[in-house]
Amino acid sequence: MKIRNLGEATILFYAAITYVPQFFFHLLDEPVMSGHYRIGDSTQGYAIFIPIFFLLVIALNRLLPRFSDAPLKLLALAHPIFTSRTLQLGVGFTALALAINFFLTQNISFRQTHRMADSGIWVGLLFALKPYIYIWMLYRFFEILHTDQPRPLTRFMSMVFLAALALSVSSSLNMVFVFWMALLALLPNRFIRRLLLSAPGHSHFDLAKLASTLMIRPVLGILVVLAIISVGFFNKFGIAGTFARIDVLGIWSIVEELFIRLSASYASTISFASYNLFNFEIYQTAFTVPFDSLLYRLSILFSASDLASRPEITQISRLNYLEYIRRDLFGTLPNAGASPGLVGSAFFAGPFPLGFLIIGLYTVMVIRLINLAQRALPNLPKPLMVLFMTAMTFTLFESPLDYLIIIDPSFLYIALYITALASIYSRHQSNNVNHP
Numbered sequence: 373m374k375i376r377n378l379g380e381a382t383i384l385f386y387a388a389i390t391y392v393p394q395f396f397f398h399l400l401d402e403p404v405m406s407g408h409y410r411i412g413d414s415t416q417g418y419a420i421f422i423p424i425f426f427l428l429v430i431a432l433n434r435l436l437p438r439f440s441d442a443p444l445k446l447l448a449l450a451h452p453i454f455t456s457r458t459l460q461l462g463v464g465f466t467a468l469a470l471a472i473n474f475f476l477t478q479n480i481s482f483r484q485t486h487r488m489a490d491s492g493i494w495v496g497l498l499f500a501l502k503p504y505i506y507i508w509m510l511y512r513f514f515e516i517l518h519t520d521q522p523r524p525l526t527r528f529m530s531m532v533f534l535a536a537l538a539l540s541v542s543s544s545l546n547m548v549f550v551f552w553m554a555l556l557a558l559l560p561n562r563f564i565r566r567l568l569l570s571a572p573g574h575s576h577f578d579l580a581k582l583a584s585t586l587m588i589r590p591v592l593g594i595l596v597v598l599a600i601i602s603v604g605f606f607n608k609f610g611i612a613g614t615f616a617r618i619d620v621l622g623i624w625s626i627v628e629e630l631f632i633r634l635s636a637s638y639a640s641t642i643s644f645a646s647y648n649l650f651n652f653e654i655y656q657t658a659f660t661v662p663f664d665s666l667l668y669r670l671s672i673l674f675s676a677s678d679l680a681s682r683p684e685i686t687q688i689s690r691l692n693y694l695e696y697i698r699r700d701l702f703g704t705l706p707n708a709g710a711s712p713g714l715v716g717s718a719f720f721a722g723p724f725p726l727g728f729l730i731i732g733l734y735t736v737m738v739i740r741l742i743n744l745a746q747r748a749l750p751n752l753p754k755p756l757m758v759l760f761m762t763a764m765t766f767t768l769f770e771s772p773l774d775y776l777i778i779i780d781p782s783f784l785y786i787a788l789y790i791t792a793l794a795s796i797y798s799r800h801q802s803n804n805v806n807h808p
Contacts (some may be wrong), residue, residue: 374570374752374753374754375752375753375754375755375757375758376752377743377746378742378743378745378746378753378757378758378761379433379738379739379740379741379742379743379746380430380433380739381758382739382742382758382761382762382765383426383429383430383735383738383739384426385758385759385762386714386762386765386766386769387422387426387714389762390637390638390713390714390769391419391422391637391638391641391713391715393631393634394631394634394635394637394638394639395416395419395422395638397631397635398416398419398635398638398642399416401628401631402414402416404628404631404632405632405635405639407698408632408639408697408698409632409635409639409642409643409696409697409698410643410646410647410695410696410697410698411639411642411643411646411696412642412646412647415642415645415646416642418641418642418645418646419638419641419642421641421645421715421719421724422638422641422715424728425714425715425718425728425731425732428728428729428732429732429735429736429739432732432733432736433736433739433740436736438740439740441744441797444744444790444793444794444797444798445794445798447790447791447794447795448791448794448795448797448798448799450791450795451791451795451798451799453504453788453791454507454508454511454512454792454795457525460508460525460529461529463501463504463505463508464529464532464533464536465532466497466501467498467501467502467505467532467533467536468532468535468536468539470494470495470497470498470501470536470540471498471535471536471537471538471539471540472539473494473498474494474495474498474539474540475539475540478495478542498540499781500781500784502537502540502781503781503782503784503785503788504784504788505533505536505537505549505553506549506764506767506785507764507785507788507789507791507792508529508533509530509533509549509552509553509556509764510764510789510792510793511792511795511796512526512530512556513552513556513564513568513760514745514748514749514792514796515796516556516561516564516565517564517565517568517569517749517750518748518750519561523561526556527557530553530556530557531557533553533557534550534553534554534556534557537549537550537553538550545766545767548763548766549763552760552763552764555567567754567756568753568754568756568757568760569749569750569751569752569753569754569757570751570752570753570754571751636710636711636712636713637711637712637713637714637715637716638713639696640692640696640710640711640712640713640715640716640719641712641713641715641716641719643695643696644695644696644712644716644719644720645719647695648695648719649719649724652723654691654695654720655720655722655723657685657691658688658691658720658721658773661683661685661686661687661688661690661691661773662687662688662773662774662776662777663776664683664686665683665686665687665777666776666777666778666779668681668682668683668686669777669779669780670779673779687709687771687774687777688712688717688720688771688773688774689709689710689711689712689770689771689774690708690709691720692709692710692711692712692716692720692771693708693709693710696710697710711770711771712770712771713769713770713771714731714735714769714772717731717769717771717772717773718730718731718732720773721772721773731772734772735769738765738768738769741789741790741793741794742761742765742793744793744794744797745793745796745797747797748796748797748799764789765789767782767785768785768786768789
């Protein structure tokens with residue numbers, strides 16, 4: 373199967389894994405869902421806002437004129453940040469040393485028990501370097517799709533970065549990056565191209581390929597998914613605590629708990645539509661949160677303690693958590709947040725339909741960036757390329773409004789993401805075989 377519009381395919385795959393299974397879980401096991409999240413009873417109908425948002429995004433992408441790529445060509449001049457031998461080695465060995473320290477002094481439940489601001493400069497530096505590592509990987513995957521030439525530095529740096537990421541895992545999403553970095557580090561370039569790009573011309577029947585598709589790949593996929601899920605539970609309950617819960621609760625209860633954990637973005641949408649759709653106070657709060665947090669961080673950066681005090685709510689993800697969790701049953705964790713996802717963020721961005729338009733335009737920007745990079749590919753991508761791009765783009769969809777807090781590692785991620793895709797397009801646009 374060949375993908376002709378990688379950007380739209382990435383967005384639709386994100387929607388499929390973030391909202392569709394969760395909707396059916398809400399239909400089939402409403403007591404569990406409503407028992408954990410503040411979403412009310414018989415609220416499945418509010419899920420209609422989900423297809424409305426994604427249909428709006430596709431319509432905007434198809435109807436709006438193409439934007440000029442001149443600014444992207446300027447950004448592409450920054451491509452040496454992904455190719456400089458000195459920078460790669462410096463970031464790699466620094467991250468590895470910090471990751472070893474993190475492994476020895478912290479544990480997998482770090483994000484559940486610590487605030488970044490209170491964790492010391494070395495932990496903060498490690499997490500600040502991770503966006504560079506992730507986007508370096510994105511850039512290198514695209515580079516491999518263009519050449520057969522061996523790249524010993526890329527292979528070496530992939531191993532260094534893989535070790536650093538594996539030693540500093542603190543969430544399920546971290547495991548996704550570990551998986552893709554392992555592929556980059558361990559697989560030959562030619563095999564990576566076969567996995568991600570279609571061959572030119574017509575494909576022929578291949579029994580070995582069919583066996584791989586039907587048996588080997590599903591097994592590997594299941595193992596990867598289990599590893600990612602396990603880290604999520606280890607992150608919250610610890611390794612011993614996770615196995616203890618399995619013994620006490622049983623497998624079905626663990627499956628329900630898993631779906632609850634995977635339903636954060638879906639529940640954010642339903643909760644907001646149920647309780648806050650016409651609550652203009654929350655729109656005002658959501659508007660001020662990023663700017664109050666930015667002012668506070670500036671005061672810390674410049675040691676101006678009298679400039680701003682720490683806000684009670686420092687991120688939209690924290691505001692979302694306070695709004696959708698059942699506080700009457702679970703209370704609130706002092707440092708917890710919950711990503712609202714694209715549709716939840718569209719609600720927080722402004723009264724309907726204004727907020728949908730704002731986040732819809734943001735999503736169209738991401739689609740078009742991905743499609744620009746696709747134009748540089750020598751052949752059409754395969755479905756696995758959609759999976760890869762969804763993994764690399766997922767962070768951009770967790771809580772887009774928090775990117776307004778520019779003094780944050782997450783802002784570095786989106787800045788590097790745009791720079792990398794712009795560089796890929798600018799350097800290889802002569803291929804230009806696809807016109808999504």
